[in-house]
Amino acid sequence: MAIHLFRVIVAKMGSNEQIERALESWARRDFGDAARIADLKRLSGGASQETWAFEVVVAGKTSRLILRRAPGGEAVARSSEAITLRMESMLLACADAAGVPVPGVLGVFEPGSDLGESFIMRRIDGETIGRKILRDAVYETARTQLSEQCGAALAAIHAIDMEKLPDLPRSDGMDQIRKYETIYRNFDLPRPVFELAFAWLKEHQPAPQPAVLVHGDFRLGNLIVDAQGLASVLDWELAHIGDPREDIAWICVNSWRFGQIENRVGGFGQLDALLEAYAAAGGTRFEPRDIDWWEMLGSLKWGIMCMIMYEAYRSGGDPSVERAAIGRRVSETEIDLLNLLERAV
Amino acid sequence: MHDAPSPTELVAAVKSFIDDAAAPQLTGHAAFHARVASNVLATLLRELEQRPAAEASEAERLRNLLDAPENADLAAMNRDLCARIRDGQFDAATPGLFKHLKTTTISQLAIDQPNYSGLKAALS
Numbered sequence: 001m002a003i004h005l006f007r008v009i010v011a012k013m014g015s016n017e018q019i020e021r022a023l024e025s026w027a028r029r030d031f032g033d034a035a036r037i038a039d040l041k042r043l044s045g046g047a048s049q050e051t052w053a054f055e056v057v058v059a060g061k062t063s064r065l066i067l068r069r070a071p072g073g074e075a076v077a078r079s080s081e082a083i084t085l086r087m088e089s090m091l092l093a094c095a096d097a098a099g100v101p102v103p104g105v106l107g108v109f110e111p112g113s114d115l116g117e118s119f120i121m122r123r124i125d126g127e128t129i130g131r132k133i134l135r136d137a138v139y140e141t142a143r144t145q146l147s148e149q150c151g152a153a154l155a156a157i158h159a160i161d162m163e164k165l166p167d168l169p170r171s172d173g174m175d176q177i178r179k180y181e182t183i184y185r186n187f188d189l190p191r192p193v194f195e196l197a198f199a200w201l202k203e204h205q206p207a208p209q210p211a212v213l214v215h216g217d218f219r220l221g222n223l224i225v226d227a228q229g230l231a232s233v234l235d236w237e238l239a240h241i242g243d244p245r246e247d248i249a250w251i252c253v254n255s256w257r258f259g260q261i262e263n264r265v266g267g268f269g270q271l272d273a274l275l276e277a278y279a280a281a282g283g284t285r286f287e288p289r290d291i292d293w294w295e296m297l298g299s300l301k302w303g304i305m306c307m308i309m310y311e312a313y314r315s316g317g318d319p320s321v322e323r324a325a326i327g328r329r330v331s332e333t334e335i336d337l338l339n340l341l342e343r344a345v
Numbered sequence: 346m347h348d349a350p351s352p353t354e355l356v357a358a359v360k361s362f363i364d365d366a367a368a369p370q371l372t373g374h375a376a377f378h379a380r381v382a383s384n385v386l387a388t389l390l391r392e393l394e395q396r397p398a399a400e401a402s403e404a405e406r407l408r409n410l411l412d413a414p415e416n417a418d419l420a421a422m423n424r425d426l427c428a429r430i431r432d433g434q435f436d437a438a439t440p441g442l443f444k445h446l447k448t449t450t451i452s453q454l455a456i457d458q459p460n461y462s463g464l465k466a467a468l469s
Contacts, residue, residue, distance in 0.1 A: 190423055190424050190427040191427070192423060192426045192427050192430060192446055192449075193446050193450060195426075195427045195430040195431050196430050196436070196437060196442075196446065198431075199430055199431065199433070199436060200436075200437060254462065254463050257462065259462045260462075261462035261463065261465075261466055320378065321378055321381050321382045321385060322377075322378060322381045324385070325381050325384065325385050325388075328385075328388055328456075328457040328458070329457070329458060331450060331453040331454045331457045331458065332454065332457070332458055332461050332463060334450045334453070334454075335450050335451070335454055335461065335463040335464055335466075335467050336463045338443075338446060338447050338450055338467065339463055339466055339467055341437055341443070342443070342447075345437045345438070345443075
């Protein structure tokens with residue numbers, strides 16, 4: 001145990017200094033010989049991705065940047081549906097060109113380079129924590145505008161020319177039902193509410209919409225919000241080609257309303273306002289009832305994602321109390337599913 | 346066998362230790378996990394208090410729904426219920442099914458996450 005910990009610490013020190021050196025040589029190429037790196041720190045570290053914050057300082061001028069990097073710089077398989085960092089950086093560039101608020105990408109690095117598989121983007125000021133965005137007075141104006149801004153941003157994402165996109169996975173509603181049902185059945189932890197939700201969703205499939213670029217995780221937590229509202233759309237790793245209603249519904253899933261259940265969009269706004277702005281920005285005109293089926297699928301997916309996180313504990317892969325505890329959040333999605341079914345039948 | 350201290354007393358004692366002694370000395374990630382641990386123990390206290398009665402009434406509803414014998418196993422009945430929903434024998438319109446699922450889920454959430462917004466919506 002002690003030896004293992006020691007190795008981890010040494011490995012982290014090594015990678016810290018190695019990353020700083022690699023960033024400095026990149027910065028000197030792009031910002032000039034006087035450029036130096038300051039304040040490098042790791043922000044978060046999932047198993048699939050590292051995020052580092054740092055500054056490039058040249059002649060007293062500071063650029064605040066973010067490095068997104070594969071763990072240890074090595075290309076590893078991210079979660080089964082996640083796209084590569086290189087594709088993510090290409091998507092950010094496409095979204096930027098389409099007028100979606102995203103961080104600009106400054107550099108992309110291949111596996112085997114000094115930085116490993118990674119890219120550098122600008123650091124955007126603002127808040128990502130849902131509860132703060134919904135509660136703090138500084139976001140009061142933002143909250144009144146976010147529904148419209150999210151509608152416009154989603155319309156812009158869904159309008160991106162698919163010819164220009166990297167080769168993304170395709171996944172429509174039925175693909176996702178099949179995928180999550182297989183995962184759920186493999187756990188062999190039967191939950192009658194999920195059975196009813198699967199059966200109901202299969203029986204009430206909506207007519208398909210023309211396929212578009214779907215962000216795949218568009219919700220509070222993955223959006224940077226400042227005092228004026230939506231400042232940036234982050235976390236594109238679940239992007240795919242699919243149904244536009246999936247994105248609109250995902251931000252409506254009650255799990256992402258952070259207690260503000262009366263505001264269907266993210267806990268801050270009404271769906272009519274989002275759909276109006278979506279159509280005004282060139283998106284298909286949808287009615288709130290067009291989103292219901294997808295919201296139910298969203299709650300079911302999140303419930304099974306919670307089971308996946310608990311499975312990390314159950315299988316012995318991650319002994320943390322947090323992974324164990326998340327298994328007791330699955331019932332949140334069950335009550336949401338029942339509340340939705342009650343309205344639907 | 347002895348039951349003093351009871352399971353409830355033991356769990357409550359550990360929770361007090363985390364909340365009052367350990368957590369205030371922790372920072373960062375460890376402080377976060379201490380908060381999660383304390384919440385888990387609160388869940389466990391609710392479980393000890395509420396689960397026996399909640400399961401007994403769940404079992405009774407399932408016996409009625411499935412026409413199962415008095416000594417039927419709860420897990421086996423839930424498997425049976427899942428199979429019947431899956432093969433289409435039961436659906437949302439089956440008399441008593443929806444009410445059973447809602448009552449069971451409300452009991453589960455009262456233990457798991459009693460402050461969840463969806464629970465309040467279901468009860469109103």
